[in-house]
Amino acid sequence: MSLTIIKNCLSVLCLAMSATAIAVDIAPAVAANQIAHHPEVVAHLNGTPVHKLTLEVLTQMAQLENPKTVRADILDNILSNRLLAEDAREKFAEEELQASRRVAFEPDVMLDNQLSGYLRTVYRKDLETAISKLPGGRLDALIQEHGKLDEDQLNAVFGARNRIMLDYSLNPTQQTAATHVLVLRSNFAAASSISLYAVFRRQNVQGRVEFFNRNRDFIRQQAQLYLANLYVLDWARQRFGESALSDLRRALQEKNSVQAVMSLHGIGADTDSESRLLNQLAAEVKPKEVQAYFHSHKEEFKRIVSVKARHIRLDNEEQARQVSELAHQGANFASLAKQYSTAPDAQQGGDMGLIAHRGQLSWLEQLAYMQEPGKVSPPIRTAVAPNETAHWEIVLVEKRNDGYQDPASETVRYLASRAIAQEKAIRQLSSLQAQLRKSAKIEINQAALLN
Structure with missing residues (x-):
């Protein structure tokens, strides 16, 4: 998930936590007196009571994770959840x-x-x-x-x-x-x-x-x-x-x-999570929006273009560990390959050449793409069938060339449209929360928040 989306997610979550002031402003000053004679009721939302037990239990549970949690914030979450859940039942199956x-x-x-x-x-x-x-x-x-x-x-x-x-x-x-x-x-x-x-x-x-x-x-x-x-x-x-x-x-x-509604809007979910809402919004994303997103979030589409690597192949794990230790101690990797490797390219110092990113990479080439440049990999057992002889490979990536996905590719279109859909869904949810709070009749028993 992009940094932008994470910030938007946090904004939505903070909205529910920061709307206490809204609730107090909406409720007239006399509202507290109207429910003060019901000490077991801490608020009314559109005429429906919120009981003290609910506030007490949810506050104490929240305080187990964050001792600084205050009752006012929890009450506000209860009210916001009630409004949003009622709306969600009308919109989602x-x-x-x-x-x-x-x-x-x-x-x-x-x-x-x-x-x-x-x-x-x-x-x-x-x-x-x-x-x-x-x-x-x-x-x-x-x-x-x-x-x-x-x-x-x-x-x-x-x-x-x-x-x-x-x-x-x-x-x-x-x-x-x-x-x-x-x-x-x-x-x-x-x-x-x-x-x-x-x-x-x-x-x-x-x-x-x-x-x-x-x-x-x-x-x-x-x-x-x-x-x-x-x-x-x-x-x-x-x-x-x-x-x-x-x-x-x-x-x-x-x-x-x-929580389910948040997930449907992309909060706390991956961009490829299944959501009717996100699917619909992603389908509506225009090509120019995809290109704009790509150019403003290029780091999200970074890819390895090629790597230059060497490897050492050994026939048993014990020897592989010993050679790996020598490499980690600073021994020349190419020299170790010439001396110990059983691969055909041993006399070339295990040189794998420049491995370009193409459609189908071999297991060893995929392994090279997974390694951090300049760091010797641990011995890794080759993936073979049960009746085939296994080897152990040690890989060193000497250089990695980075680039970006083709902006016209299907990969960019898919990822960008899903990310844009998430951002739109989150803004919709934020706007909905504010609208529901604005139109709600909320009465707060201030005395109950102090007990």
């Missing part, structure tokens, strides 16, 4: 804002895990106190029964063993069967009965593989983790209330959505 479900966790599962993880981190001592009051002082005390998970039950869900598997998911019939298989029963109301399906759907692809492999210890462990998550969420619900917990969950979901 759901799958564009979520990771692939075939390999990742289901969105609601990922969110529940994130929510309980944040709560455990912030309220660790309080949770430990609550758990200490359980019989035996352990969550395990809630468990009344472990399911048998016998082979017939698992076969009914996952099919016969030793099948070639291309997809580790369950069809509707398998899902129904899995709901009737007990993994864990507890005297905790929120998890009185945990089925195989309830645990299975909370897995990513690696976890699902373990289920299909009938790893019973893993299945029971995952059920206990699910029980622990449910306990944490129930504890938080009783302490802070359903509304506050739902608001925190919503804020985490909006944070995830905004």
Whole structure:
């Protein structure tokens, strides 16, 4: 990514962090008094409350990375994320804002895990106190029964063993069967009965593989983790209330959505990352824009035109290390090649000549292009087939000639158009953020920011 793009990315990110002043200016002076009698509410955004729990948890989590983080900045991020996430839901398909479900966790599962993880981190001592009051002082005390998970039950869900598997998911019939298989029963109301399906759907692809492999210890462990998550969420619900917990969950979901939106706009993503938005903007880039970008960012299109190099080929690794050490100690490389190299060009001092950058380079020529001029490479084993004899190569690039990509080439067109698309997308996002903030009705409870 170019320096220009990085600066633009930072500008967008800083916008969300610096808009606190905007929020305070927009909210009339009386706004704080309007919500001051709701001490558990720190702000209203277009009439919807932001709860103190949300601000407290996200502030403490941010302070783990940066102790200087202040509440006002986090509140402003919450408000900005809420506005941007609402706008994104209207403009982008759901799958564009979520990771692939075939390999990742289901969105609601990922969110529940994130929510309980944040709560455990912030309220660790309080949770430990609550758990200490359980019989035996352990969550395990809630468990009344472990399911048998016998082979017939698992076969009914996952099919016969030793099948070639291309997809580790369950069809509707398998899902129904899995709901009737007990993994864990507890005297905790929120998890009185945990089925195989309830645990299975909370897995990513690696976890699902373990289920299909009938790893019973893993299945029971995952059920206990699910029980622990449910306990944490129930504890938080009783302490802070359903509304506050739902608001925190919503804020985490909006944070995830905004991260996806940032990626779709090229922030934190490579120029060749797949994005419908970037693809569309790149397709609209004109040839004159590509040429202008090339001339103002020539260093991004720098390339090696040719190298002048020598090499030493040896038949075993030990001798290669010894010769490499001599070269590093300052022995003449050409003389070492004449004395030790087994390559046909040994008597020419291993001279590879001037290697021009052409369509197809040999393995050894590619190796030379990878080396820094004037530095002897370590011994590198040749890439050969299993039944071929390997050698070890030591390479010294004596001179490297740099140049630039052809400005009319497809490579320049592709890279420049993607970079220009990123810059345009980032400017669009920055403008959108400012517009959303300007049209929003934001009320801040200033007293809540001080507690």
